[in-house]
Structure formats: C-alpha cells, structure tokens
Amino acid sequence: xxxxxxxxxxxxxxxxxxxxxxxxxxxxxxxxxxxxxxxxxxxxxxxxxxxxxxxxxxxxxxxxxxxxxxxxxxxxxxxxxxxxxxxxxxxxxxxxxxxxxxxxxxxxxxxxxxxxxxxxxxxxxxxxxxxxxxxxxxxxxxxxxxxxxxxxxxxxxxxxxxxxxxxxxxxxxxxxxxxxxxxxxxxxxxxxxxxxxxxxxxxxxxxxxxxxxxxxxxxxxxxxxxxxxxxxxxxxxxxxxxxxxxxxxxxxxxxxxxxxxxxxxxxxxxxxxxxxxxxxxxxxxxxxxxxxxxxxxxxxxxxxxxxxxxxxxxxxxxxxxxxxxxxxxxxxxxxxxxxxxxxxxxxxxxxxxxxxxxxxxxxxxxxxxxxxxxxxxxxxxxxxxxxxxxxxxxxxxxxxxxxxxxxxxxxxxxxxxxxxxxxxxxxxxxxxxxxxxxxxxxxxxxxxxxxxxxxxxxxxxxxxxxxxxxxxxxxxxxxxxxxxxxxxxxxxxx
Numbered sequence: 001x002x003x004x005x006x007x008x009x010x011x012x013x014x015x016x017x018x019x020x021x022x023x024x025x026x027x028x029x030x031x032x033x034x035x036x037x038x039x040x041x042x043x044x045x046x047x048x049x050x051x052x053x054x055x056x057x058x059x060x061x062x063x064x065x066x067x068x069x070x071x072x073x074x075x076x077x078x079x080x081x082x083x084x085x086x087x088x089x090x091x092x093x094x095x096x097x098x099x100x101x102x103x104x105x106x107x108x109x110x111x112x113x114x115x116x117x118x119x120x121x122x123x124x125x126x127x128x129x130x131x132x133x134x135x136x137x138x139x140x141x142x143x144x145x146x147x148x149x150x151x152x153x154x155x156x157x158x159x160x161x162x163x164x165x166x167x168x169x170x171x172x173x174x175x176x177x178x179x180x181x182x183x184x185x186x187x188x189x190x191x192x193x194x195x196x197x198x199x200x201x202x203x204x205x206x207x208x209x210x211x212x213x214x215x216x217x218x219x220x221x222x223x224x225x226x227x228x229x230x231x232x233x234x235x236x237x238x239x240x241x242x243x244x245x246x247x248x249x250x251x252x253x254x255x256x257x258x259x260x261x262x263x264x265x266x267x268x269x270x271x272x273x274x275x276x277x278x279x280x281x282x283x284x285x286x287x288x289x290x291x292x293x294x295x296x297x298x299x300x301x302x303x304x305x306x307x308x309x310x311x312x313x314x315x316x317x318x319x320x321x322x323x324x325x326x327x328x329x330x331x332x333x334x335x336x337x338x339x340x341x342x343x344x345x346x347x348x349x350x351x352x353x354x355x356x357x358x359x360x361x362x363x364x365x366x367x368x369x370x371x372x373x374x375x376x377x378x379x380x381x382x383x384x385x386x387x388x389x390x391x392x393x394x395x396x397x398x399x400x401x402x403x404x405x406x407x408x409x410x411x412x413x414x415x416x417x418x419x420x421x422x423x424x425x426x427x428x429x430x431x432x433x434x435x436x437x438x439x440x441x442x443x444x445x446x447x448x449x450x451x452x453x454x455x456x457x458x459x460x461x462x463x464x465x466x467x468x469x470x471x472x473x474x475x476x477x478x479x480x481x482x483x484x485x486x487x488x489x490x491x492x493x494x
Contacts, residue, residue: 008055008056008057008058009057009058010057010058010059010060011045011057011058011059011060012041012059012060012061012062013037013038013041013061015034015037015038015062015123015124016034016123017123018067018121018122018123018124019121019122019123020119020120020121020122021109021119021120021121021122022113022119024105024106024107024109024110024113024120025106027066027105027106027109027120027122028098028102028105028106028109030064030122031064031066031095031098031105031122032098032099032102034064034122034123034124035063035064035095035096035097035098035099037061038061038062038063038064038124038129038134039061039129039134039135041059041061042059042061042129042131042134042135042157043134043135045059045157046059046131046134046135046157049156050149053150053151054150054151054155054156055156057156058155058156058157059131059156059157060128060157060158061128061129061134062124062125062126062127062128062129063094063095063096063124063125063127063128063129063189063190064094064095064098064122064123064124064125065092065093065094065095065122065123065124065125065127066092066093066095066105066109066120066121066122066184066185067090067091067092067120067121067122067123067181067184068085068090068091068092068112068116068118068120068121068184068492069089069090069091069118069121070085070088070089070116070118071088072088072116072117073087073088076115077115079478079483080478081478081481081482081483081485081486081490082108082111082478082481082486082490082492082493082494083108083111083112083114083115083492084111084112084115084116084492085112085116085182085184085492086489086490089181089182090179090180090181090182091181091182091183091184091492092125092177092181092182092183092184093183093184093185093188093189093491093493094125094127094164094188094189094190095189096129096133096189096190096192096193096196097192097193097196097207100196100207100208101304103277103278104304104494108185108492108493108494111492112492125189126178126179127164127188127189127190128158128161129158129189130157130158130159130160130161130190130193131153131157131158131159132159132160132197133160133190133193133194133197136193136196136197160190160193160194161190164188164189164190164191165188165190165191165194166188166191167191167342167424169183169185169186169187169188169491170186170187170301170424170425170426171342171343171424172487172489183491184491184492184493185491185492185493186425186426186491186493186494187301187302191302192302195298195299195300195301195302196299196302198295198298198299199299199300201266202266202267202268202295202296202299203247203266203268203269203270203284204247204248204249204262204265204266204269204270205245205246205247205248205249205270205272206249207303209245209249209270209272209274209282210270210272210282210300210303210305211272211273211274211275211278211279211280211281211282211305212278212279212280212305212306212307212473213279213280213281213282213305213306213307213308213469213472213473214281214282214283214284214300214305214307214308214309215281215282215283215284215308215309215310215311215462215465215466215469216283216284216286216293216296216297216308216309216310216311216312216414216418217283217284217285217286217310217311217312217462218285218286218287218288218312218313218412218413218414219285219312219313220285221458222283222285222311222312222461222462223269223271223283223285225459225462225463226271226273226283226462226466227244227246227259227271229273229462229463229466230244230252230255230271230273231244231252231255231256232255233255233273234252234253234254234255235254235255240275241273241274241275241280242274242275242276243272243273243274244259244271244272244273244274245271245272245274246259246260246269246271247262247265247266247269247270247271248260248262267287267292268284268285268286268287268292268295268296269284269285270282270283270284270285271283271284279473281466281469281470282305284296284300286414288389288413288414289387289389289413289414290336290337290338290385290387290413290414290416290417291338292414293310293336293338293413293414293417293418293421294338294339294417294421297417297418297421297422297425297427298421301421301425301427304427304494305427306427306428306472306473306477306480306481307355307427307428307429307430307469307472307480308418308422308427308428308429309355309359309429309430309431309432309465309468309469310414310415310418310419310429310430310431310432310433311432311433311461311462311464311465312412312414312415312433312434313412313433313434313435313436314327314383314410314411314412314415314433314434314435314436315410315411315412315435315436315437315438316409316410316435316437316438317384317403317408317409317410317411317438318379318409319438321379321409321435321438322435323435323436323437323438324377324434324435324455324456324457324458325377325378325379325434325435325457326363326377326378326379326432326433326434326435326457326461326464327378327379327380327381327383327409327410327431327432327433327434327435328356328359328360328363328378328379328380328431328432329351329380329381329382329383329410329415329419329430329431329432329433330351330356330380330381330382331349331351331381331382331383332349332382332383332384332385332415332416332419332420332431333382333383333384333385333402333403333406333408333416334349334385334416334417334420335384335385335386335387335402335416336385336386336387336413336416336417336420337387338387338417339417339420339421339424342424343420343421343423343424347420347423349416349419349420349423350423350484351430352428352429352430352482352484352485353482354428354472354475354479354480354482355428355429355430355468355472356430358430358468358469358471358472359430359432359464359465359468360374360378361468361471362464362465362467362468362471363377363378363432363464365467366460366463366464366467367460377457379409379410381407381408381409381410382406382407382408382409383408383409383410383411383412383415383416383431383433384402384403384406384408384410384411384412384416385411385412385413385414385415385416385417386399386411386412386413387413389413410433410435412433415431415433418431419431423485426481426485426486426494427485428472428480428481428482428485430468432461432464432465432468434457434458434461481494
C-alpha cells in the first residue's frame with residue numbers, strides 16, 4: 001500500500017452478489033452487465049479526474065468472473081478435447097469484453113453445464129480492471145501518457161499488471177488464482193485486454209472484425225488477390241459474406257465500393273471478409289520474419305480462432321522444384337528462436353490431419369490435378385524456418401547440412417513460428433507455401449526472374465487457402481479442435 005492509499009479510501013461500484021446459472025445465455029447477460037458496470041464506473045471517474053484534478057479517493061473496479069465447482073469425476077465424452085474439467089475442484093476465469101466473446105462464452109459455459117450437471121457462478125472477481133482497458137472501447141476517451149497529468153495515474157486507478165498478464169496457463173506453468181482456483185480458460189482477462197489493444201495498434205482494425213479463420217501471408221500480392229476475391233464474393237449473396245473490412249475499419253458491403261487507403265499503413269495490415277456468424281476469413285499481412293509472426297499469433301490467439309494457415313513464399317531446397325511449385329508442410333525445422341523460452345525446441349509440432357487433408361484437396365480442386373499428377377506441382381515434407389534472411393551470405397555448410405539431415409524441402413522465416421504458436425495456443429494450424437526462389441541452385445529472388453508458370457501459380461495460391469478454410473468451416477468444431485493439441489491438464493474452454 002502506498003502513501004496515497006493509506007490516507008484516501010478506495011471506492012468501488014456496488015456489485016450484486018455472485019449468482020448461480022444453469023442457462024448459458026443468462027450467464028453471459030450477467031457477465032455483460034457486470035463488465036459494463038465496471039467500465040462505466042471507471043470511465044466516468046476517469047473523465048471527472050482528468051477535468052477536476054487529483055481526487056481524495058482511489059477508484060477500483062473488478063473484472064467479472066466465471067466459476068465452476070464440481071465434486072464428481074464426471075464421465076464425459078472422451079472424444080471431446082474441451083467442454084469439461086479433468087477432476088473435482090474449483091475452476092475460474094476472469095472475463096473481459098463479454099459482448100465481443102458472447103457466442104464463445106455461451107458455447108463454453110453451455111458445455112460445462114451439460115457435461116458436469118452443475119451450475120456456473122457469475123460474479124465480480126478479485127482482479128482489478130486497469131483504467132486503460134476500461135476506456136479502450138470508448139473512442140472519445142484517451143488515457144494520457146505518464147507525466148501528462150498533474151498526478152500519477154496509478155495513485156488513483158489500477159494500471160496494467162504483468163502479474164496477471166502472462167502466458168503461464170497456455171505454457172503449462174501450473175498457474176492458479178490467488179484463492180487456489182484452477183484456470184477455466186487459457187487466458188486471464190488482463191492478458192486478453194492486452195492483446196486486444198495490441199491488435200488494434202498493429203493491424204489498424206478493431207478486434208470485433210476478426211473472423212474465426214485466419215490466413216497469414218508475407219507478400220502484398222495476396223492482399224490484392226484477397227480484396228479482389230472479397231469484392232466478387234459480396235456481389236453474390238449466396239456466398240454468405242456480408243462485408244469486407246480494411247485497415248482503418250473501413251467497411252464495404254458492396255463489391256464496387258472504394259476502399260479508402262490510410263495515409264500510413266500499420267505494421268501488419270489486416271483485412272476481413274465477414275460473415276454474420278463470425279465464420280468468415282481474416283487475412284493478415286505479417287511481412288517478413290519470425291518476430292512479426294510471433295507477435296501476430298500471440299495476440300490473435302486470444303480471439304480463439306478455429307484455424308489459421310500460413311500462405312506465403314518460400315525458398316525451394318530441391319533441384320527438382322520449380323518456381324511456383326507448392327509446398328505442403330508435414331513437419332517443421334525450428335530455427336526461428338523466438339519461441340525457445342515458451343516452447344522448447346525439443347517439442348514436436350505435429351501435422352494436423354484435418355488441416356492437411358483440407359489443404360491437399362483444395363490444391364487438387366483449384367489446379368484440377370489429382371493423385372500422382374498432383375506431385376508435378378506440390379511436394380510435402382519438412383519446412384525449415386530461420387531467423388536470418390540472408391543466411392546464404394554466411395558459411396553455408398552448417399545450415400545446409402542441417403537442412404539436408406532434416407529432409408527439408410523449403411525454407412522461410414514464418415511458417416514454423418506460426419505452427420508452433422498454434423500448437424502452444426491450441427489453435428489448429430497448417431502451412432502451404434509457394435516456391436519463389438531456389439538459392440542453393442542459382443535461382444535467387446531477383447526482379448524479372450518470375451516465369452509465367454510462377455505467376456499463374458501465385459494467382460491460384462490464395463484461392464487454395466480460402467477453399468481450405470471454407471471446407472474447414474463446414475466441419476464440426478470438435479473435429480477441428482482435436483485432442484492432439486491438448487496436454488495432461490487442460491482448461492475446459494477452448
């Protein structure tokens with residue numbers, strides 16, 4: 001307790017006592033009410049303090065929480081990887097932005113009630129809500145930088161706290177809440193709020209626009225192709241798509257509308273082909289490098305997407321490959337290093353059958369090749385991801401030997417990072433790359449070297465990724481979120 005807290009009282013909103021619910025819709029309504037009460041309280045007092053100066057009180061509101069207590073080793077459907085807890089005990093999770101996550105929360109709460117036959121408890125948690133996150137959804141309010149006010153902000157309000165903003169749950173570090181409750185969901189509310197704020201910053205689109213199926217790419221050409229596909233999709237209502245959103249939250253509902261360009265593009269511009277149920281497709285141009293790949297997936301993971309794919313360019317490592325050939329990753333050689341502290345290098349990253357089949361079928365469908373003929377333009381095997389874009393300029397003997405020993409057929413700077421973070425965050429993942437150069441065989445990535453075959457294949461590449469995600473969209477959720485991604489002690493929520 002600091003000197004300010006010793007002399008001035010802490011004022012909090014009067015919240016109702018925790019209540020039990022057997023109806024997931026009603027439970028989410030209560031979460032929304034508690035959240036809005038907390039954010040309104042903080043926003044109002046923040047505006048008052050900015051106007052009037054240092055108050056003689058400290059203001060604090062709390063995140064709402066979901067809590068489940070079971071005393072039974074309930075027999076649940078062993079085919080499911082989510083929707084149930086492993087053993088008797090008390091489980092909890094703090095919640096933020098319940099309106100944004102309403103469908104997800106209703107689904108997960110409903111499964112808990114169904115599988116365990118006990119109600120969930122909804123009430124205020126003991127985790128303070130930082131004022132920065134409370135006012136984030138109000139565009140009229142901006143939290144000043146430290147020093148802009150005549151007093152220290154943390155003396156009056158709670159600010160982001162790294163002790164509750166972490167990946168201890170997904171990393172399997174044995175996290176429990178202060179009262180001993182086990183985690184019910186993979187992220188705490190502060191961790192989610194942190195990522196939602198980062199997403200808006202890096203992509204220049206609101207988290208509300210992100211869809212459940214995500215394509216990551218490392219080349220602007222795919223953005224152009226995605227916009228063209230989206231415009232065509234909006235013309236035909238049978239596709240089920242309702243809008244196309246670009247950076248700056250510019251929304252198109254008709255295929256011939258202009259998409260305004262921002263004067264300064266964000267680091268990772270994102271585009272969203274939306275469906276009313278959120279089952280559309282988001283494309284993120286992450287640029288080049290494993291750091292960007294980690295950053296994007298770190299934050300998008302809190303939205304709990306159903307699948308993400310890497311669709312981009314790579315270096316072909318076999319002389320038999322041609323520019324424009326496709327590479328379907330069945331394994332990954334991780335030399336990106338950005339995840340070494342979170343996911344040890346000895347952890348295998350398995351291929352997911354559902355994603356692999358969807359991608360291979362999409363390649364066959366788009367190229368009109370099948371079976372043995374498909375081998376003319378696509379290889380499956382290990383993709384190596386490296387953190388040095390100009391690795392060719394150093395002594396090649398070490399990298400080339402490792403590439404050969406691993407049986408790698410392609411090399412890039414993002415795919416293994418995206419797959420590894422998908423594994424870490426329990427988000428189904430896959431990789432389909434297009435060979436853009438062959439550095440070991442004299443075909444460097446230089447202007448004017450692209451053949452007509454390469455240009456044709458690149459034009460097809462994005463369509464393959466879209467077709468694969470559209471087929472996954474029609475698959476039951478329990479099949480996509482397989483048990484392969486779950487550890488010994490898992491959260492009940494996806």
